[in-house]
Amino acid sequence: MNIRKNDMVLVIAGKDRGKKGKVRFAYPKTERIMVEGINFIKKHSKARGAVRQAGIIEQEALIPVSNVMLLCSKCNKPARVGFRFLSDGRKVRFCRACDEVID
Numbered sequence: 001m002n003i004r005k006n007d008m009v010l011v012i013a014g015k016d017r018g019k020k021g022k023v024r025f026a027y028p029k030t031e032r033i034m035v036e037g038i039n040f041i042k043k044h045s046k047a048r049g050a051v052r053q054a055g056i057i058e059q060e061a062l063i064p065v066s067n068v069m070l071l072c073s074k075c076n077k078p079a080r081v082g083f084r085f086l087s088d089g090r091k092v093r094f095c096r097a098c099d100e101v102i103d
C-alpha cells in the first residue's frame with residue numbers, strides 16, 4: 001500500500017470523486033483509509049443518558065485505498081508512485097512525474 005497517514009490524496013472513484021483530503025488513518029491490512037471530509041455517512045443514534053445526544057451524526061467512513069491517488073506536493077498532481085532505495089538503505093516513495101521523493 002503506497003498511501004500513509006497524513007498524505008494528501010485525490011479521490012478518483014466513488015461519490016466523492018474529484019475531492020481532495022488528508023489521510024486521517026491508514027489500515028494497510030485491509031487496504032482501507034479514512035480521509036478528512038471524504039465519504040461522510042449519516043449515523044442515526046438514540047440518546048444514551050446524558051452522554052450521547054439523539055439525532056443524526058455525520059462521520060467519515062473508510063474507503064478502499066484504490067479509490068484515491070496520492071497528490072504530489074511538488075507538482076501538485078495525482079502521482080503515480082514509485083519506490084527507490086536511498087544510499088542509507090531507506091526505502092522511499094517518489095513521484096514518477098517530477099521525480100520528487102515524497103517521504
Ligand SMILES: [Zn+2]
Binds near residue numbers: 097
Ligand atoms: Zn510530482
